[in-house]
Amino acid sequence: MENKLKIHNTLSRKKELFEPINSPYIGMYVCGPTVYGDAHLGHARPAITFDLIFRYLTHLGYKVRYVRNITDVGHLEADADEGEDKIAKKARLENLEPMEVVQYFSDRYHKNMDQLNVKNPSIEPRASGHIIEQIEMVKKILEAGYAYESNGSVYFDVKKYNKKNNYGILSGRKIEDMIANTRELEGQSEKKNPYDFALWKKAQPEHIMRWPSPWSDGFPGWHMECSAMSTKYLGEHFDIHGGGLDLLFPHHESEIAQSVAANKMQPVKYWLHNNMITLNGQKMGKSLGNAVSLDEFFTGKNDLLEQAYSPITIRFFILQAHYRSTIDFSNEALQSAEKGLKKLFTAIKSLDKLIASEKSTSNIKALREKCYDAMNDDFNSPILIANLFEGVRIINSIKDKKETISAEDLEILKKLFNDFVFDILGLKTEETTGKQNELVDGLLSTILSIRQEAKSNKDYATADIIRNELGKLNIQIKDTKEGASWEIGD
RNA sequence: GGUCUCGUGGCCGAGUGGCUUAGGCGGUGGUCUGCAAAACCAUUUACAGCGGUUCGAAUCCGCUCGAGACCUCCA
Numbered sequence: 001m002e003n004k005l006k007i008h009n010t011l012s013r014k015k016e017l018f019e020p021i022n023s024p025y026i027g028m029y030v031c032g033p034t035v036y037g038d039a040h041l042g043h044a045r046p047a048i049t050f051d052l053i054f055r056y057l058t059h060l061g062y063k064v065r066y067v068r069n070i071t072d073v074g075h076l077e078a079d080a081d082e083g084e085d086k087i088a089k090k091a092r093l094e095n096l097e098p099m100e101v102v103q104y105f106s107d108r109y110h111k112n113m114d115q116l117n118v119k120n121p122s123i124e125p126r127a128s129g130h131i132i133e134q135i136e137m138v139k140k141i142l143e144a145g146y147a148y149e150s151n152g153s154v155y156f157d158v159k160k161y162n163k164k165n166n167y168g169i170l171s172g173r174k175i176e177d178m179i180a181n182t183r184e185l186e187g188q189s190e191k192k193n194p195y196d197f198a199l200w201k202k203a204q205p206e207h208i209m210r211w212p213s214p215w216s217d218g219f220p221g222w223h224m225e226c227s228a229m230s231t232k233y234l235g236e237h238f239d240i241h242g243g244g245l246d247l248l249f250p251h252h253e254s255e256i257a258q259s260v261a262a263n264k265m266q267p268v269k270y271w272l273h274n275n276m277i278t279l280n281g282q283k284m285g286k287s288l289g290n291a292v293s294l295d296e297f298f299t300g301k302n303d304l305l306e307q308a309y310s311p312i313t314i315r316f317f318i319l320q321a322h323y324r325s326t327i328d329f330s331n332e333a334l335q336s337a338e339k340g341l342k343k344l345f346t347a348i349k350s351l352d353k354l355i356a357s358e359k360s361t362s363n364i365k366a367l368r369e370k371c372y373d374a375m376n377d378d379f380n381s382p383i384l385i386a387n388l389f390e391g392v393r394i395i396n397s398i399k400d401k402k403e404t405i406s407a408e409d410l411e412i413l414k415k416l417f418n419d420f421v422f423d424i425l426g427l428k429t430e431e432t433t434g435k436q437n438e439l440v441d442g443l444l445s446t447i448l449s450i451r452q453e454a455k456s457n458k459d460y461a462t463a464d465i466i467r468n469e470l471g472k473l474n475i476q477i478k479d480t481k482e483g484a485s486w487e488i489g490d
Numbered sequence: 491g492g493u494c495u496c497g498u499g500g501c502c503g504a505g506u507g508g509c510u511u512a513g514g515c516g517g518u519g520g521u522c523u524g525c526a527a528a529a530c531c532a533u534u535u536a537c538a539g540c541g542g543u544u545c546g547a548a549u550c551c552g553c554u555c556g557a558g559a560c561c562u563c564c565a
Contacts, residue, residue: 033565042565049565086563168493171560177492178561195561222563244565249493251564274565275495281557285564320514321503326496326558333502336515343514346529382504386513396530400521460524467526478528485528 005060007240008324008378010248010271011170015378020239021269026057026064027238029230029268031247032124034071035105036090039112040291041314041329042244042277042284048315048426049274049323049379050242051118055424056375067233068121069226070109072102072128073209073219085219088209098209102128112294115311117426123233127225131211134220134228137262138199138213146261150190152202152216156257158195167257170271171249197254199224223254230267231259241268245275246283274323279304281328292329306331310430313338319381319425340389345429347392348417350399357404362394364409368416381425388420444475448484451477 005018020026030050033043054066072087091098113120127134138154141147146161147154158167162175178195198221203210210217220228230238236259243252252271259267276283279290292302300308309317317337321327367387374383391413397403405413421427447466454462467477470486478485 031565034563040565044565046565171493173493173561245495246560246564249560250562276559276565278558283559283564287562287564317502325503328502330502332515336502338515340514343529350529380504382513386504389513393531400530402531455524458524464525471527476527479523479526480529487528 004372004376006376006378007270007272009269010273011268016270018270020062021237024062026062026240027234028054028057028064028066028240028242029226029234029238030066030068030121030241031226031243031251032068032070033109034086035102035109036087037105037286038293038295039109040284040286040293041297042291043109044112044116044294044314045277045318045323045327046242046244046274047113047118048116048318050272051426052319052323052381052424053240053242053272053379054119054121055426056379059419059424065123065234066121067123067125067230069229070102070106070124070126071225072099072106072126073131073225085207085209088207091208099128102126108295112311115294115298116315117312117428119426125229125233127220127229128209130225130229130232131220133232134224135200135211135213137224137228137231137258138220140262141199141258144261144264146257147199148192149215150192152218153190153198154200154215154221155191155196156199156221156254156261157192158197158257159193161257161261165257165260167253169253170256171253173249173253197221197223197250199258223251223258226251227255227258227262227267230255231263236263237265237267237269239268240270240272242272242274245273248273272323275326277318278326278328284329304331307335309334309338312427312430313341316341316425316427320385322378322380322382324378341427344388344392344421344427347395348421351395351414351417354395354398354405354410356407356410358406359404360406360409361403362397362405362409364394364405364412364416367391367394368412371416371420375424384420384425388417391417444470444486448477448486452484 006015007018008014009016028050030046033039050066050068054064057064073085085098087098087101090096091101138147141156142149142154145157147156158175161167168174175195200213200215201218201221202216203218207219209219211219230241241252241255256267259265278284279292282288282290284291292304294311294314296302296305297309297314298311300306313334317334318327320337320340367390370387370390371384374380374387377383394403394405395413398405447470451463451466454460454466470477475486475488478487
């Protein structure tokens with residue numbers, strides 16, 4: 001566990017040497033999905049980004065407690081339904097219990113995450129299961145004098161907080177600017193200032209998601225759940241908090257304010273934010289109506305898609321860009337990723353069959369160093385992948401007998417690919433064959449041996465018929481030096 | 491309007507003062523092959539514009555143009 005890892009901290013806007021508060025233990029909290037709709041490509045970005053970070057920290061030997069919440073209450077609608085809970089609205093429209101909607105979309109989210117080979121977090125708390133903790137935290141903030149009650153709701157007093165603290169420490173915003181620019185929204189008369197935010201919200205009569213509290217029957221404010229649950233499971237001061245860049249303000253800024261008000265200390269040492277995925281240069285988002293769901297990617301059923309893309313192709317595509325850069329979606333880019341991935345896996349198959357020689361013509365240990373350097377530089381997965389492709393070139397050259405490798409280096413190279421490709425990047429070969437395909441294997445090897453016999457007799461007509469007919473069944477025949485092989489096409 | 495970020499070759503996408511021709515895809519040439527496909531090897535093009543700092547800038551500073559994010563639920 002060498003301490004060379006650097007992480008870009010949004011708080012300082014710089015790369016900082018990563019020093020855990022209580023090594024080797026690391027606490028990491030990431031804002032998870034609001035489960036009122038299918039996960040789209042945008043949801044895959046933070047999931048995969050922080051999965052990569054979780055995997056790498058674990059690989060380095062740290063003991064990571066990774067908490068990723070599920071938001072199933074809170075988050076007000078921005079439109080005329082002010083005060084109504086997003087999930088409750090959806091539930092009413094479809095005559096379902098709110099928790100039924102939550103369960104349905106949570107299950108679908110988990111399925112998508114499995115498909116993307118995203119590991120489960122250590123703890124996945126739900127906001128609805130932590131109402132008491134949230135109420136207790138609101139009480140602490142009230143006691144500290146940084147909140148006020150108004151008509152059954154409780155609001156955070158940003159102006160008062162900002163006198164002794166810095167509301168804007170994370171986002172770089174100044175409260176004076178916010179005063180000048182906050183929009184006039186309905187229902188803000190309860191607030192002292194328009195930029196104050198709700199800690200507890202009184203429920204309207206028709207509002208069906210509600211809990212009792214000292215102030216009213218209602219529900220917790222927009223940002224409370226993350227503060228309450230991160231504190232509960234990771235403590236008042238923990239290592240890493242992650243999420244999408246769009247959550248930076250006001251969500252994360254307000255989380256800091258709440259925690260500082262309640263616990264008198266900065267809650268998080270390193271803030272990490274992943275950038276957005278764009279479509280035609282514009283953010284892909286639910287509210288923009290340009291989001292393509294993950295299921296649509298996997299099945300190809302969307303007019304924007306020229307074909308289906310496998311979950312691992314999507315994962316590879318996302319990892320080919322650095323997490324702090326925007327990444328632009330296009331069919332061309334995804335198809336490139338698909339081909340690159342195939343090249344990578346083809347080389348890994350070859351790696352198993354390589355034969356060691358007396359000495360190496362390439363510096364394998366240096367390659368390994370470069371891979372670690374890339375990941376240690378703020379989890380630079382695109383550089384890592386570039387280095388792995390250098391490894392691919394070496395593997396292919398050895399296979400073609402243009403280069404050689406020593407037995408020791410061969411073991412290092414195998415471990416290198418196993419560690420970085422499978423354990424850290426979390427890629428995996430697609431499940432193309434199952435148990436039932438033993439029969440197919442047998443049949444095809446018989447057919448191919450007959451074809452080989454025909455070829456030996458220079459009976460190319462017969463050989464081509466076999467190839468063509470199998471081709472019609474979407475089975476591709478490839479003649480290689482080691483003999484014919486087959487694979488099921490796309 | 492305010493705050494912030496970005497503008498790299500046909501496409502995607504790294505790189506933040508000199509060394510790295512990043513890498514992938516595509517294109518081109520080649521190897522292999524009965525032919526084909528696949529695979530492999532080699533190769534090609536860049537740093538939005540203008541000005542400044544510097545011995546030296548894609549990289550730092552300023553301006554111009556363009557794009558995006560946040561300011562309202564959002565990954």
